[in-house]
Amino acid sequence: MILNxxxxxxxxxxxxxxxxxxxxxxxxxxxxxxxxxxxxIEKTCEAKFYQQVVPLTDRIDYxxxxxxxxxxxxxxxxLLGLEIPPKAQWLRVLLNELTxxxxxxxxxxxxxxxxxALTVFLYCFRExxxxxxxxxxxxxxxxxxxxxxxxxxxxxxxxxxxxRVREFAGRFPEKVDEYENLLTGNPIFMMRTKGVAKxxxxxxxxxxxxxxxxxxxxxxxxxxxxxxxxxxxxxxxxVPVAQEGDVFARYMCRVRELRESIEIVKQAxxxxxxxxxxxxxxxxxxxxxxxxxxxxxxxIYHFKIITEGFAVPAGEVYQxxxxxxxxxxxxxVSDGTAKPYRxxxxxxxxxxxxxxxxxxxGGLIADVVAAIGSxxxxxxxxxx
Amino acid sequence: MALAPxxxxxxxxxxxxxxARLLVWNASAVVGVKYDRDEMTITVDRANLREACALLxxxxxxxxxxxxxxxxVDWYPAEPRFEVIYHLLSIPKKERVRLKVRLxxxxxxxxxxxxxxxxxxxxxxxVFDLFGIRFTGHPYMRRILMPEDWEGFPLRKDYPVExxx
Numbered sequence: 109m110i111l112n113x114x115x116x117x118x119x120x121x122x123x124x125x126x127x128x129x130x131x132x133x134x135x136x137x138x139x140x141x142x143x144x145x146x147x148x149i150e151k152t153c154e155a156k157f158y159q160q161v162v163p164l165t166d167r168i169d170y171x172x173x174x175x176x177x178x179x180x181x182x183x184x185x186x187l188l189g190l191e192i193p194p195k196a197q198w199l200r201v202l203l204n205e206l207t208x209x210x211x212x213x214x215x216x217x218x219x220x221x222x223x224x225a226l227t228v229f230l231y232c233f234r235e236x237x238x239x240x241x242x243x244x245x246x247x248x249x250x251x252x253x254x255x256x257x258x259x260x261x262x263x264x265x266x267x268x269x270x271x272r273v274r275e276f277a278g279r280f281p282e283k284v285d286e287y288e289n290l291l292t293g294n295p296i297f298m299m300r301t302k303g304v305a306k307x308x309x310x311x312x313x314x315x316x317x318x319x320x321x322x323x324x325x326x327x328x329x330x331x332x333x334x335x336x337x338x339x340x341x342x343x344x345x346x347v348p349v350a351q352e353g354d355v356f357a358r359y360m361c362r363v364r365e366l367r368e369s370i371e372i373v374k375q376a377x378x379x380x381x382x383x384x385x386x387x388x389x390x391x392x393x394x395x396x397x398x399x400x401x402x403x404x405x406x407x408i409y410h411f412k413i414i415t416e417g418f419a420v421p422a423g424e425v426y427q428x429x430x431x432x433x434x435x436x437x438x439x440x441v442s443d444g445t446a447k448p449y450r451x452x453x454x455x456x457x458x459x460x461x462x463x464x465x466x467x468x469x470g471g472l473i474a475d476v477v478a479a480i481g482s483x484x485x486x487x488x489x490x491x492x
Numbered sequence: 493m494a495l496a497p498x499x500x501x502x503x504x505x506x507x508x509x510x511x512a513r514l515l516v517w518n519a520s521a522v523v524g525v526k527y528d529r530d531e532m533t534i535t536v537d538r539a540n541l542r543e544a545c546a547l548l549x550x551x552x553x554x555x556x557x558x559x560x561x562x563x564x565v566d567w568y569p570a571e572p573r574f575e576v577i578y579h580l581l582s583i584p585k586k587e588r589v590r591l592k593v594r595l596x597x598x599x600x601x602x603x604x605x606x607x608x609x610x611x612x613x614x615x616x617x618x619v620f621d622l623f624g625i626r627f628t629g630h631p632y633m634r635r636i637l638m639p640e641d642w643e644g645f646p647l648r649k650d651y652p653v654e655x656x657x
Contacts (some may be wrong), residue, residue, distance in 0.1 A: 143637040150622075151646055155653045186529055189495035313558055313583065316611025327583065334586045421495060423528055426579050426590065428560070439577065441565055454561040454579070462614055491637060 122487030145491035153451035157417030166252040169489040174207040175431040177256035183427035183438040194381040196260040197339035202376035205369040210239045211432035219481035223300045259393035260386035301355040305467035305479035316459035319434025324358035326351040331430040355482040417446030455489040498528035535592040542603040556580035562615035564623045568649040573597040604630040622647035
């Protein structure tokens, strides 16, 4: 029998249609059908100035806007050869780890709900709300933050921001204990996840899986540690790896990542350098408001950047960052003008989704739901 | 940090393990090399692409065992018009290399990498969908993001941003 799951199925986390060929309760063949959210962002980018692309990058993955912002601005900065002041780098790391927490909390809540544990969802969204409030405090937006700029970040963090983050960071580890109390030792949760939807390390590599999906199969790679960017080499953290390759292993990786992320946040707060938040590059970085009102030159630069953009030397770069879902990569080609010639987004979930077949064939229909949840897909990113 | 000029001289880049390996195998397969902004790009002859990838994947010195990304750039109206771009990552060595194949608009087709990395499947379908590049030997060469009955290839440069109205 052929069964249609989705596109409007709550457990598909968006608009994913999965075609299932089933024999009784057993899955014989599985075929994801994607593209329902395709908006052509890559094409749109080609018609925008470099700085105008930043808000678009938020919208491909609505759960980790800052990671996408970071990846894009790092790629453009690499094209330009810009050096970013330490304070901006540390702020970016701090916000990226908060984003990771935000994203993992949504994943944990919805994944647990898929499997039948409703309470965890409410617990996770309680903390997520606090993270979103912090985002609102620093950028004025809860979800589509667009806070990073080519050459630095948009604004100085407001007064009291760091205190609020510190307070959250102090409180958060015991909240993770709460989630773990509800799930990790829970016999129902273990039965639904242990030994379910297995993925071997060889298959994970061959299928292009990254992030916790790959690390849950025992491959120890994390771009933050192995190919550091934005000053990650200054932070000490562990990379959680699990060997089993089942849903539970991926769950453990992400939950441990929550704890590591909050450690990075604490380190970023303690070591936050003083200084500027924008690079010293007048033709690229918008001048301060104050200077615009007092200096003719600053006003001219502002006018030129807004109306004509800034030219980027011809070339191509591929910049990858470790997003909560895996390797998020931007491949940008410049032809020397103020608009990118080509922007390609390597979406982590797009590749991760291919592992679904290996995970589900031969298993039960009910486990398909657990498998989809365990690769943490965001359809906005897959379809772009 | 000023930008260093790109190095495109094959002689200077011979020592890079991936370039060295490919040159030993088949010097005529390497059409061009570029080292720019700390990134290595090797342009490979279309006919030799799959074997070059297999070589880089299995060689112990290079060990580029992970295919990160496949994409394409349209250089319309220049010929050869398309560049298909492969980003390889070596998980043991933590290194990246970019392979390129140039295709003319008359026959935009290249051998599929799905036999080496099954994960190339979706990426190649995406490139087919948006650029109209055919991958020979691909198990399921159908549109992936656009509707099945869509006409035209949206990411080509002669396709208007607003679409045809």
